[in-house]
Amino acid sequence: MAIVECVPNISEGRRPRIVREIARAVERTKGVRLLDYSSDVDHNRSVFTFAGPPAAVARAAIALADASIARIDMRSHQGAHPRIGAVDVIPFVPISGVSMADCVSLAKKVAQALARKHKLPVYLYAKAASRPERVRLPDIRKPQYEGLAALIEGDWKPDFGPSLVHPRAGAIVVGARPPLIAFNMNLRSNDLALARRIAKEIRESSGGMPAVQAMGVQLGDGRAQVSMNLLDYTVTPLSVLWDAVESRARAAGVEVDEGELIGLMPLDAALEVAGSKLRLRQLERTRVIEGHFLE
Amino acid sequence: MAIVECVPNISEGRRPRIVREIARAVERTKGVRLLDYSSDVDHNRSVFTFAGPPAAVARAAIALADASIARIDMRSHQGAHPRIGAVDVIPFVPISGVSMADCVSLAKKVAQALARKHKLPVYLYAKAASRPERVRLPDIRKPQYEGLAALIEGDWKPDFGPSLVHPRAGAIVVGARPPLIAFNMNLRSNDLALARRIAKEIRESSGGMPAVQAMGVQLGDGRAQVSMNLLDYTVTPLSVLWDAVESRARAAGVEVDEGELIGLMPLDAALEVAGSKLRLRQLERTRVIEGHFLE
Numbered sequence: 109m110a111i112v113e114c115v116p117n118i119s120e121g122r123r124p125r126i127v128r129e130i131a132r133a134v135e136r137t138k139g140v141r142l143l144d145y146s147s148d149v150d151h152n153r154s155v156f157t158f159a160g161p162p163a164a165v166a167r168a169a170i171a172l173a174d175a176s177i178a179r180i181d182m183r184s185h186q187g188a189h190p191r192i193g194a195v196d197v198i199p200f201v202p203i204s205g206v207s208m209a210d211c212v213s214l215a216k217k218v219a220q221a222l223a224r225k226h227k228l229p230v231y232l233y234a235k236a237a238s239r240p241e242r243v244r245l246p247d248i249r250k251p252q253y254e255g256l257a258a259l260i261e262g263d264w265k266p267d268f269g270p271s272l273v274h275p276r277a278g279a280i281v282v283g284a285r286p287p288l289i290a291f292n293m294n295l296r297s298n299d300l301a302l303a304r305r306i307a308k309e310i311r312e313s314s315g316g317m318p319a320v321q322a323m324g325v326q327l328g329d330g331r332a333q334v335s336m337n338l339l340d341y342t343v344t345p346l347s348v349l350w351d352a353v354e355s356r357a358r359a360a361g362v363e364v365d366e367g368e369l370i371g372l373m374p375l376d377a378a379l380e381v382a383g384s385k386l387r388l389r390q391l392e393r394t395r396v397i398e399g400h401f402l403e
Numbered sequence: 404m405a406i407v408e409c410v411p412n413i414s415e416g417r418r419p420r421i422v423r424e425i426a427r428a429v430e431r432t433k434g435v436r437l438l439d440y441s442s443d444v445d446h447n448r449s450v451f452t453f454a455g456p457p458a459a460v461a462r463a464a465i466a467l468a469d470a471s472i473a474r475i476d477m478r479s480h481q482g483a484h485p486r487i488g489a490v491d492v493i494p495f496v497p498i499s500g501v502s503m504a505d506c507v508s509l510a511k512k513v514a515q516a517l518a519r520k521h522k523l524p525v526y527l528y529a530k531a532a533s534r535p536e537r538v539r540l541p542d543i544r545k546p547q548y549e550g551l552a553a554l555i556e557g558d559w560k561p562d563f564g565p566s567l568v569h570p571r572a573g574a575i576v577v578g579a580r581p582p583l584i585a586f587n588m589n590l591r592s593n594d595l596a597l598a599r600r601i602a603k604e605i606r607e608s609s610g611g612m613p614a615v616q617a618m619g620v621q622l623g624d625g626r627a628q629v630s631m632n633l634l635d636y637t638v639t640p641l642s643v644l645w646d647a648v649e650s651r652a653r654a655a656g657v658e659v660d661e662g663e664l665i666g667l668m669p670l671d672a673a674l675e676v677a678g679s680k681l682r683l684r685q686l687e688r689t690r691v692i693e694g695h696f697l698e
Contacts, residue, residue, distance in 0.1 A: 113692060143695050159692065203692060287692070291681070350681060367681040375693040378686065381677040386586070386645060386662040391673065397408060397454070397498060397582070398670040400438050 112211060113143075113159045113201040114169050115288070115371060118176045119191045119278075121147035121154045126179050131156065133175035139164035144372055150328050152187025153196070155290065157371045159203060162210060166218050169198050173222050177277045182253045188325050189335075192249045192256060193278030195222075199234065200284045211284035212236045219282040223269030226277060229260060230268040233283035238267050245281060246313070246321065253278040289338040289346060289377055290370035293353050294331050297362040300324055303332035306356045310336075310349070317352065319343040331365065341377040347384035375399075405500040407509065408438075408454045409464050410583070410666060411493045413471045414486045414548075414573075416442035416449045421474050426451060428470035434459035439667055445623050447482025448491070450585065452666045454498060457505060461513050464493050468517050472572045477548045483620050484630075487544045487551060488573030490517075494529065495579045506579035507531045514577040518564030521572060524555060525563040528578035533562050540576060541608070541616065548573040584633040584641060584672055585665035588648050589626050592657040595619055598627035601651045605631075605644070612647065614638040626660065636672040642679035670694075 120126055127147050134142045140160040147154040158168055173195045180194035198218065200211040215236040223230040237243045241263075251259050257273045265271055266279065273279060295303060304324030308314045311322040319340040325333045334353050338346060354364050375393060383391030393399035415421055422442050429437045435455040442449040453463055468490045475489035493513065495506040510531040518525040532538045536558075546554050552568045560566055561574065568574060590598060599619030603609045606617040614635040620628045629648050633641060649659050670688060678686030688694035 141695060143692070144689070157692075159695070347680060364682060367683050369681070369683060369686070369690060372690050372692050375691050378677040378691050379673055381680050382673040385642060385676050385680040386664070387659060388662050388664060391664070394439070395664060395667050396670050396673050397438070397452075397667050400436060400454070 110161055110205040111159050111203040112162045112165045112206050112214065113157065113203045113287070114165050114198065115155060115157050115201065116169060116172055116198045117153060117155050117196045118172075118180065119153055119182065119185050119187065119194050119196055120176070120180050121152045121187065122149055127154050129179065130154075130172060130175045133171040134158050134168045137164060137168035137171055140168040146370060148189070148370070150187070150325065151189035152185065153189050153191065155371045162206060162214050165200070166214055169200075169218050170221060170225075173198070173226070173280065177226055181276045182278045183275065185253070190246065190249050190252055191278075192251075192253055193228070193274070193280050194276065195280045196249075197233075197245060197281045197283075199282075199288070201287050202284075203287075208235050208284060208286075215282050215284045219280070220268050222280055222282070223266070226274065228269050228274035228277050229266030229271065229279040231279065231281045232267045233281050234285035236283040248281055286340050287374045287377070289341055289373045291336050291338060291346065291349070292368040292370065293334045293336070293350070294327065294365045294368060295333065295357055295362050296365040297332055298326070298330045299360075299362065300326045300332045302357070302360050302362060303334050306353055307334050307336075309356060310352050317344045317349065320349060341374070341380065345380045345384065346373075346377055347381045350381075405456055406454050406498040407457045407460045407501050407506060408452065408496040408498045408582070409460050409493065410450060410452050410496065411464060411467055412448060412450050412491045413467075413475065414448055414477065414480050414482065414489050414491055415471070415475050416447045416482065417444055422449050424474065425449075425467060425470045428466040429453050429463045432459060432463035432466055435463040441665060443484070443665070445482070445620065446484035447480065448484050448486065450666045457501060457509050460495070461509055464513050465516055465520075468493070468521070468575065472521055476571045477573045478570065480548070485541065485544050485547055486573075487546075487548055488523070488569070488575050489571065490575045491544075492528075492540060492576045492578075494577075494583070496582050497579075498582075503530050503579060503581075510577050510579045514575075515563050517575055517577070518561070521569065523564050523569035523572050524561030524566065524574040526574065526576045527562045528576050529580035531578040539608075543576055581635050582669045582672070584636055584668045586631050586633060586641065586644070587663040587665065588629045588631070588645070589622065589660045589663060590628065590652055590657050591660040592627055593621070593625045594655070594657065595621045595627045597652070597655050597657060598629050601648055602629050602631075604651060605647050612639045612644065615644060636669070636675065640675045640679070641668075641672050642676045645676070
């Protein structure tokens with residue numbers, strides 16, 4: 109069975125009723141399973157994870173975008189996380205019986221459909237990117253919603269739709285990528301400068317570890333957080349990322365309070381972490397009983 | 404679909420050809436999947452893991468016993484691990500759509516069939532035990548193969564079969580139990596006394612942690628090992644067991660070289676370890692993408 113995962117992020121994390129209504133748009137799509145959704149009040153942002161056959165997942169992504177654009181007004185949006193629109197990003201992820209190329213063409217179809225339907229700018233990113241400078245999501249999102257209008261007729265010309273920022277919805281970024289792990293580490297400290305320094309040291313863009321994005325954030329309760337995206341856990345294992353942050357925090361006399369997984373992670377990523385804790389050379393899914401009954 | 408797991412241990416770990424022949428007896432049984440098998444030269448012992456519908460698993464267990472009894476002679480067996488016979492122990496484990504009671508009755512049927520067929524003593528243990536003092540495998544195995552004859556007409560009267568130790572095959576222990584995790588921790592040290600002290604401190608029988616069996620062993624390369632069975636990872640989590648051994652070794656100035664998983668572990672046990680490393684309150688299988696596509 110062909111299974112694609114889709115993990116859209118929307119710019120609403122403070123009104124649970126609105127988030128539930130948007131979730132229902134996914135659940136109502138036949139053939140698709142909503143696996144998880146969670147909101148972050150500090151980021152004012154929600155992430156949905158759903159999966160199913162490619163065509164059904166495309167329909168669900170469009171239904172989610174429709175429901176979000178109807179309910180979110182970027183003119184009044186505030187939050188700790190960078191964003192470019194009401195539907196900030198829609199990634200398609202190959203899980204089973206589907207290639208990355210399949211997900212790229214799915215992303216392009218959905219991008220074009222959304223640009224036409226809502227008359228807004230849509231950018232392609234990651235494996236679906238049209239240019240090298242649009243591979244990385246932070247690069248595309250750099251002007252954010254507020255700064256996009258000034259740049260959209262220059263380097264920020266969209267891949268689909270008008271060169272005109274949608275007043276309420278902003279723009280959308282759509283793409284295809286390997287499974288991403290959104291993982292935060294909350295420090296037992298309010299030292300935002302420390303979180304920012306650790307983030308800078310570990311992220312790829314500052315010469316840190318490959319496939320790692322990271323930033324320092326201050327939580328509502330005052331704690332400093334290292335907020336990370338691990339773009340490819342086969343390149344930098346999650347356990348290595350954990351140790352890199354923990355050792356730097358400890359060197360500054362600070363313990364890691366807790367980890368926080370946003371959305372889901374692939375089985376093999378979880379097994380890598382377990383294998384590292386148990387100091388096994390490798391913990392393959394065949395060493396797990398249920399691994400033999402997957403498909 | 405009803406799935407029972409069976410994890411027999413046999414007293415042969417030094418002749419790979421013999422072990423392969425015994426594995427083939429399982430593979431030839433229709434409906435059963437041989438998930439894993441591995442041999443330990445120091446223990447001179449092999450463990451097989453197979454699974455499938457209850458009746459097929461019972462047939463495979465009998466086929467494995469037949470093949471082992473034909474090839475192993477306990478009169479010349481030597482190894483670091485306690486054992487009572489050529490087919491040392493056959494546990495049935497409920498995995499999916501099967502109750503513990505189903506596995507108990509399966510164990511009794513197989514025990515009776517083997518006692519009749521091979522005319523040897525068979526003991527029931529764990530959830531299938533006929534008496535409280537036969538619940539724990541080490542208690543039943545205490546006299547070992549060499550000492551059983553002296554006790555078999557007294558407290559060691561078997562549950563099935565003659566009160567007469569089979570010269571080549573010894574006796575067999577059959578039962579039903581929750582998933583067991585056989586896990587070793589190899590110390591970066593030859594200090595067998597340390598491994599033994601740690602084992603004593605952590606095992607339930609000496610007042611340590613519940614559902615933990617442990618002993619200190621010296622490996623062929625000289626390293627000291629804490630060899631453990633975790634009888635119920637929902638009672639003592641595997642990560643807690645790891646930390647208990649590691650902290651005691653470190654207090655003695657010794658690092659843990661590596662962990663060693665014998666056979667397989669259940670998915671939820673692996674996720675508990677990953678969740679502890681990542682300091683998540685809990686890592687449920689619903690947080691893993693593939694968890695949603697199991698059955």
